[in-house]
Amino acid sequence: MNRYFLYLVILNMLINVIIFIPKILIEYRYKGAVMGVLIAIPIGIGMNYLYSHALNKFPGQGLPEILAHSKYRWLVNLHLGSIQIMWFSAGLITLLGFTDILSRFVNPEMPKLFLITIYLAAIFLIIQLPTKRVMYFLEIVLYLNTPLIGFIIYKTLTSEFLSWDSILEVGTHLFEKPSLKAMAAATYSFSGFTNLIIFNRVIKERLKIWNFIIILFLGIFNLFTTFFIPIGFHGSDGAQEYLYPWISTSDSLRLVYSPIERVLYIFLMFYMSISLMSISIHWHVALELLKGTFKEKENKKKNWMILAAFTCCAFAGVLFLNTVLLNKITAYWMILLLGVEVITVTIFFLWARRRTA
Amino acid sequence: MKEIVRSMEMPSNKVLSIKEDLKEKIMQSEDAVFKELHTKEKYIEALYIKTISDETVIQDYVVKPFFEITTAERFLDYLQSHPKVKPFENEEQTLEELIRGVAILFYQDFIFIFDSKVDRNNSVLDTTVETTIQGPQSGLSESLPTNLGLIRHRYPETTLKVESTTIGAISKTKVMILHDEKLVDQDVLRRVKEFLASVDIQMFQTGEQLLDLIKKSNRALFPVMLVTERPDRVAVNLAAGKVVLLVSGSSFAVVLPTVMKDFMASMEDIYQTYWVSIFLQVLRYVGFVTSLILPGLYVAVTSYNPELFRFQLALSIAGSRTAVPYPSFVEVVIMLFMMELLTEASIRLPKAIGPTATTVGGLILGQAATEAGLVSNIMIIIVSAVAISNFVVPINAFSFSVRIVKYIILALATCFGLVGVVLGFFMFLAYMVKLDSFGQPFLTLVQTKSSKE
Numbered sequence: 156m157n158r159y160f161l162y163l164v165i166l167n168m169l170i171n172v173i174i175f176i177p178k179i180l181i182e183y184r185y186k187g188a189v190m191g192v193l194i195a196i197p198i199g200i201g202m203n204y205l206y207s208h209a210l211n212k213f214p215g216q217g218l219p220e221i222l223a224h225s226k227y228r229w230l231v232n233l234h235l236g237s238i239q240i241m242w243f244s245a246g247l248i249t250l251l252g253f254t255d256i257l258s259r260f261v262n263p264e265m266p267k268l269f270l271i272t273i274y275l276a277a278i279f280l281i282i283q284l285p286t287k288r289v290m291y292f293l294e295i296v297l298y299l300n301t302p303l304i305g306f307i308i309y310k311t312l313t314s315e316f317l318s319w320d321s322i323l324e325v326g327t328h329l330f331e332k333p334s335l336k337a338m339a340a341a342t343y344s345f346s347g348f349t350n351l352i353i354f355n356r357v358i359k360e361r362l363k364i365w366n367f368i369i370i371l372f373l374g375i376f377n378l379f380t381t382f383f384i385p386i387g388f389h390g391s392d393g394a395q396e397y398l399y400p401w402i403s404t405s406d407s408l409r410l411v412y413s414p415i416e417r418v419l420y421i422f423l424m425f426y427m428s429i430s431l432m433s434i435s436i437h438w439h440v441a442l443e444l445l446k447g448t449f450k451e452k453e454n455k456k457k458n459w460m461i462l463a464a465f466t467c468c469a470f471a472g473v474l475f476l477n478t479v480l481l482n483k484i485t486a487y488w489m490i491l492l493l494g495v496e497v498i499t500v501t502i503f504f505l506w507a508r509r510r511t512a
Numbered sequence: 513m514k515e516i517v518r519s520m521e522m523p524s525n526k527v528l529s530i531k532e533d534l535k536e537k538i539m540q541s542e543d544a545v546f547k548e549l550h551t552k553e554k555y556i557e558a559l560y561i562k563t564i565s566d567e568t569v570i571q572d573y574v575v576k577p578f579f580e581i582t583t584a585e586r587f588l589d590y591l592q593s594h595p596k597v598k599p600f601e602n603e604e605q606t607l608e609e610l611i612r613g614v615a616i617l618f619y620q621d622f623i624f625i626f627d628s629k630v631d632r633n634n635s636v637l638d639t640t641v642e643t644t645i646q647g648p649q650s651g652l653s654e655s656l657p658t659n660l661g662l663i664r665h666r667y668p669e670t671t672l673k674v675e676s677t678t679i680g681a682i683s684k685t686k687v688m689i690l691h692d693e694k695l696v697d698q699d700v701l702r703r704v705k706e707f708l709a710s711v712d713i714q715m716f717q718t719g720e721q722l723l724d725l726i727k728k729s730n731r732a733l734f735p736v737m738l739v740t741e742r743p744d745r746v747a748v749n750l751a752a753g754k755v756v757l758l759v760s761g762s763s764f765a766v767v768l769p770t771v772m773k774d775f776m777a778s779m780e781d782i783y784q785t786y787w788v789s790i791f792l793q794v795l796r797y798v799g800f801v802t803s804l805i806l807p808g809l810y811v812a813v814t815s816y817n818p819e820l821f822r823f824q825l826a827l828s829i830a831g832s833r834t835a836v837p838y839p840s841f842v843e844v845v846i847m848l849f850m851m852e853l854l855t856e857a858s859i860r861l862p863k864a865i866g867p868t869a870t871t872v873g874g875l876i877l878g879q880a881a882t883e884a885g886l887v888s889n890i891m892i893i894i895v896s897a898v899a900i901s902n903f904v905v906p907i908n909a910f911s912f913s914v915r916i917v918k919y920i921i922l923a924l925a926t927c928f929g930l931v932g933v934v935l936g937f938f939m940f941l942a943y944m945v946k947l948d949s950f951g952q953p954f955l956t957l958v959q960t961k962s963s964k965e
Contacts, residue, residue, distance in 0.1 A: 257931055261816075261930055261931060262816065262817075262928070262929050262931060269928075270928070273927075273931060273932060273935055276939070277935045277939045277942070280939055280942050280943070280946075284942070284945065288953060291956040291957065292941065292942055294956070294957045294958075295941060295945070295955070296941075298957055413822075415820060415821060415822070416822035416823075417819075417820075420817070420820050420930075424934050427931060427934040428938050
C-alpha cells in the first residue's frame with residue numbers, strides 16, 4: 156500500500172507546527188535558517204529514499220522481525236533501543252507541547268495534569284491496536300482533516316494581511332552560513348519515514364517513485380508555509396515575539412461569515428486530532444519496538460507496565476518542564492534525532508545491501 | 513403357504529420395540545395420535561402429533577392411497593417412491609423429527625418418516641422497520657422454507673449454498689446458513705460456524721439474540737451483525753459475499769460480517785438516482801455525527817469556551833440561558849433524559865396513543881420547560897435536533913448504540929470541555945476501528961476488500 160507511506164510522512168509534516176519547528180526556524184531567520192531549510196530538503200528526501208528502499212527488500216516485515224535472527228543480539232537491542240527512546244521522546248515532546256498549547260489557548264483554568272490524562276487515555280486506546288488498524292485510523296483522521304488544512308492554508312495565502320515583502324526580506328538572507336539547529340529542525344518534516352520501522356508491516360509492495368516526488372513538493376510547500384507564513388503575518392522582526400508563531404498566525408485570521416469566527420479554534424480542533432495521531436504513531440512504534448526487544452511472549456502485565464512507564468514520563472514532563480525549557484530541549488533534541496537518523500539509515504542500508512546481495 | 517406370507521409381512525421384533533418405545537415417549541401428550549388403518553390385505557400404523565402436523569396432508573397422501581391401492585406390494589412401492597417420505601435412520605433422530613411435526617408410519621417391516629409438518633406463519637409480511645419509498649415493499653415471513661424460497665427467488669445462482677444447524681438446548685431452533693460458495697470469504701465462514709457452534713443458550717427465538725450473545729463474549733458496544741427484514745437486502749448482501757443466517761420462526765435474517773458502511777446504508781440507496789443516493793448518504797453521516805457530538809458541544813461551548821462562536825451568537829446563547837439556574841450539563845442531562853423517556857414510551861405505547869404522548873411530551877413539555885426557565889430555548893432545539901438526527905441512521909440496532917455513545921461524549925465534554933468533545937469523538941472512531949466483525953475491521957476509510965495480497 157503505497158499511500159500508507161505517504162500518510163506517515165505527511166503526518167510528520169503537519170505536526171511540525173506543534174513541535175516548535177516554526178519557532179526554531181524563525182529564531183535563526185537571519186542566521187542561516189533559509190540555507191538550512193534548503194539543505195534539509197535533499198537530506199530529508201535522500202534519507203527517505205534510502206531507508207524505504209532498504210526496508211522494501213523485506214516486504215510486510217517490521218524491523219524487529221527482520222533483525223530477529225541476528226547473531227549480535229546486543230547490537231540489535233542497542234539499535235532498537237536507541238530508536239525507541241528517540242521515538243518515545245518525539246511523542247512526548249509533541250504531547251507536552253500540545254498540552255501547553257491547550258492550556259494556553261483553550262482551557263487556561265484546567266490543570267495540565269488533568270488535560271494530559273484524557274490525551275493519555277485516547278493514546279493508549281490507539282497504540283494498543285494492531286499496526287494495521289492504527290494505519291486505518293490514521294487514514295480516517297487524515298481524510299477528515301484534509302479539507303480543514305486546505306481551507307486554512309487557502310485562507311492564509313489569500314489574506315490581505317500577508318506581507319510578501321517581509322517574506323522576501325527574510326529570503327535575502329539566503330547566503331548566510333547554514334545553522335545546524337535550523338537544518339535539523341527542518342529535516343524533522345521529512346522524518347516520518349522512520350515510522351516505517353514498524354509500519355513496514357502493512358506495506359507489502361514496492362514503493363513507487365511518485366511517492367518521493369510528492370514528498371519533495373509537499374515538503375517544500377510545507378517548509379515554506381511553516382517558516383514564511385508567520386513571518387508574512389507578523390513581519391520579519393515581529394514573528395520572533397511569539398512562542399507559537401503558527402498558532403498566533405491562525406488567530407490573526409478571521410472568517411467573516413462563519414459562526415466560528417476565529418480560525419484559531421478550527422485550527423486547534425484540527426490539531427487536537429492530528430497531534431493525537433502523531434503521538435500515537437510514535438508511541439505505537441516505541442511500544443512495538445519494546446515488545447520486539449524482549450523476545451519473550453507478550454503478556455498483559457508487561458504491557459501495563461510499559462504503559463505505566465509512559466504515563467509516569469508524561470506526568471513528570473508536565474510537572475518539571477515549562478514551555479521555554481521544552482523549546483530549548485527540543486532544539487538540541489532535533490540535532491540528536493538527525494544524528495540518530497543518519498546513523499540508522501546508513502547502517503541499515505549497508506546491512507540490507509550485504510544481506511540481500 | 514398363506515401363513516408364511518403373513519409372517520413375512522408381520523413386523524419384526526426390532527420394529528415392534530421401536531414402535532413401543534416411541535409410543536411410550538410421546539403418548540402421554542393429549543395431542544399425540546396413534547392411528548391404525550386396515551384393509552383386507554394390509555394394515556398401517558401412523559404416529560404423529562396433530563397440533564403440529566397437517567392432517568389433511570396425511571389424509572391426502574397416506575389414507576386415501578391406502579384404500580385406493582389394493583395390493584400390499586403396490587402400496588409399499590407407493591410409499592417408497594413418495595417425495596415426502598424418508599426412510600427410518602435411528603430412533604433418536606426419529607423422535608426429534610416427530611416433535612417437529614412429521615408422522616411416523618409403520619408398514620410391514622418398514623418404518624417411514626412422512627413429512628406432514630404444518631407450515632404456519634408462512635405469509636409474507638410487509639416491511640415495518642426498514643421502510644423505503646420505492647423498491648420492494650415485502651419483507652420476510654416467519655417460516656423458514658418460505659424465507660429460503662423468497663431468497664432463492666431473488667438470488668437464482670447455483671453457487672448459493674445452504675447448510676443448516678440447530679441452536680438452543682431446549683428450543684432446538686433450526687438455523688440455515690446461506691452463502692455464495694463462489695464469493696464468500698472462507699475465513700469468515702469458518703469463524704461464523706465456530707461462533708454458531710459456541711453459542712450456549714436454552715431458548716433461541718430470533719437472530720437478534722445472536723447480537724447479545726456475541727456481546728457477552730467481547731462486550732461490543734456496537735452490533736457487529738446486521739439484522740434485516742428485507743429479502744432484497746439479503747440478496748444484495750449475498751452477492752457481496754456475506755454469510756446470511758435464517759432463523760426458524762423469525763422474520764428477520766442476520767447478515768454477517770457487517771461493518772459500519774452496512775449500518776449506514778439503506779436499501780433505498782440502490783433504488784434512487786446516483787446524486788440523490790450520495791446526498792442521502794452524506795445526510796446520514798452528518799446526522800450521525802450531529803447526534804453524537806451536539807450535546808457535548810453545547811456543554812463545552814456554554815461552560816468552557818463561549819468565545820468559540822462569534823460574539824453575537826455567543827451572546828444569544830448566553831442570553832437564552834440567563835434564566836436557567838444550573839450549569840449547562842445538568843440542563844442537557846435533564847432534557848436528554850426526557851427525550852429518551854419519550855422515545856422509549858412512544859415505542860412501547862399502543863399505536864393509538866403514541867402520537868398523543870409525543871405531542872404532550874415533546875411540544876407541551878418543551879414549551880413549558882422553557883417558559884418556566886428550567887431549560888434554555890436553544891437547549892430544546894439541540895435536543896430535538898439530536899433526537900431527529902439519531903433516527904436518520906437506517907439500522908435500528910446501530911442507532912440505539914449511538915444513543916449511548918453521545919452520553920460518553922457528553923461526560924467527557926463536561927470534564928474536559930472542547931478537548932473532551934474532539935478527543936471523545938476520535939476515541940469513538942478508534943474504538944470502531946478496533947472492533948471487528950468476524951475478522952473484518954468495523955470501520956475503515958476504504959471499505960472494499962483489498963485484493964488478495
